[in-house]
Amino acid sequence: MSGQRRMKSGAVAIVAATLMLSGCAGQTGTGAETETLTIANPSALPGFDPATVTSGSLDQYLQPVYDTLIRRTADLELVPMLATEWNYDDSLTTLTLELRDEVSFTDGVAFNAEAVVENLLRTRDANGPQASSLASVEAVTAVDDDTVEIALSAPDPGLLVALSGTVGTIVSPGALDSDTLATTPVGSGPYVLDAANTLAGDTYTYTANPDYWDPDLALYDTIVIKTLEDVTARMNAIRSGQIQATMVEIPQIAEAESSGLNVHTQLLNFTGLVIFDREGAVVPALGDVRVRQAVNYAIDGEALLSTLREGRGVATSQLFGEDSEAFVADLDGAYPYDPERAEELLAAAGYAEGFEVTLPDFSVIFGESLFAAVTEQLQAVGIRVTLEALPIPDMIGKTMSGGYAIALNSNYQGTAWQSVAQYVLPEAAFNPFHSSDDEVASLLEAIRTSTDADQAAAFQSLNEHLVEEAWIAPFFREDGVYLSDDSVTVALQPQAQVPSIYNFSPAK
């Protein structure tokens, strides 16, 4: 064989191999006909031990394998799951849960009250991200096989919603203390983990649990969740047909629309300056409510929204989201952009020459342009900003321990109580100076000791008080973006970045 012939046959072999490989790649694409759901999640799961998992996007990994006590629907309704009924006593300090009968974990162990007791106490006592959600729990008692009582040291308005998330996830008692819980989940969920086709931190494959008690929640034969932390990778994956649905960000909307993908949006995150030092301990100026109001007037939320977020959102002056009980529509316009008014307020407070403040530089997370714009707008009214850049976890630590008087933050808007627990309670993580006043204390007490309409009214009064006292200078609420292709129907989960696994179904 001559050299030329050998080269030719080599080239043919390469082309043939390429075609075989490309053909193979085409076949590995997703398809509704096999009832497989393949989605990408933007966050990495630390493991299947619920006590180590932060509630939020990560719930999606746990939902296939574990049931929760209560389920929260896409309409924000709390409906039965492992608990069929729940009731508080009159003092709102004892919650009684009636449990579902005839449910078994996938290791064959029967689900009962003792399993709930073990799970809740373990989550409370493990120093994990969920411990704070159960801080008010004094005791969990199995009254009988199907009844559990949770005794609280004080009413906890967040408990029922918490029990519909990671906190209420129930692991088989036999697996709770096993060394392999992080990699081998044992629950009673609609699916079981297919370990052979799972690589921790990359791909999780779940196959239907044939004995599941509610077939309406198990609509697929297989679910594959890929961990894709990079938004470009998620976009490429959905555009190339590797996945059927995923979360992206506002800048990807145009590309998604032009690729024929279905774009779902809902108002999700709020972005603003959290003024921690309301007593003026570090920056005396911020102890004056007029100065904090001046900060609110100085920021042009509309302009930030239109230039940095393609106008996809609503400028606002309140912390709470539209889905929450605390929302008051009028408060969105409480502090319109008015730099002259800001200067007047600063002058009235004795700061006509302005003052200096140091901000943690989170521009790596929230964007350089946002930091540049906010710094410029504050400086325009005389508030001189110094940005301090440290490694991100250090900066978070310093912020949480009261190292900064003020910080820019962008965070999802959950239930009214979740926002209160994050920003308002004296022990809240985003209240490092433990601010409170008589009005806040009495409204918090009213929220804790009431329900339904009375509680909503107290939440709204608290919202009005916080806006008036300018605890926070919110800029805008912005759209969260979720994409899906035509093979899947998905309902967004309000107050969450990614939908629950139950919100997906094959397209008809």
Added chain:
Amino acid sequence: MFVYLAKRLGAGVVLLVATVSIVFVMLSLSGANVARTILGGNATEDQVQAKMAELGLDQPIPVQFQQWVLGALRGDLGTSYLTQQEVADAVMQRAGVTLSIVLISIVVSGLLAVVLGVTAAVKRGWVDRLLQVVAVFGTALPGFWVALVLITVFAVTLRWFPATGYVRPDQDLLGWASSLMLPVAAISIAGISGAAMQLRSAMIDLGHREYVRTLRSRAIPPRRLLLIHLLRNAAPAALTVLSLQFVGMLSGAVVVEEIFALPGIGRLAVSSTASGDIPMVMGVVTLMVTMVVIVNLLLDLANAWLNPKVKTR
């Protein structure tokens, strides 16, 4: 030969010890608050302090390092702060992905560099000039840009290869090859260009040497002259470039693994460094340095075989 090998091995051990010590101290001094990362934004400062104590991070740095070293000497690289996974397991699980990319890239780069370098040196003229221009572009183009272009063309538009992800060879051999095609292409282009140009220069240079002219005058067949005499003598230069590129490709794998979302040690290194997961970063660093030492050792051996003078240096 034995002394030569022992010296190279000794240098490798010194490099490993120095690197892990420096990395440990830097990680510890950076003070990345891993307890905060584990507990999330809602945790109180007391919870964070309790978690630090639980992880042993309240101990002085020398004590922490001593514990890590003693563990490592017993073959225990510890447990990830974040995922509770054994570091050795996590690192070995992912090393296969990175090694697949880097080793295939090295082989592909080596083979194509020989073909292109020899062609340029032998043909000269416009072929040589064209290959040089292409090589300049190949070296200058940033790997991440090449990766994005490859994804857009071959994954998103043509759908020939997957845009993200990795398939284990034991699951599906063709799927494995398919998942590596674009990452290997993205990472190899600079390597091929660099090594091909080294080989080309070395061969042209050798072509003018006395002994080559003598060989030519003895009517040695051109192919034998090319393969046995010229290529063998020109290879060390290209091998040196390839060994440097192995280190470069390991770093390049970090970027490529992020873009293609491949579960390799590069992506693990990035995520564990960002979260301050010291045991995991140390595991990754130990493995990467060991791989660099081994590859350099193998290339030294290859050089010694190709050119016996090396052994006496």
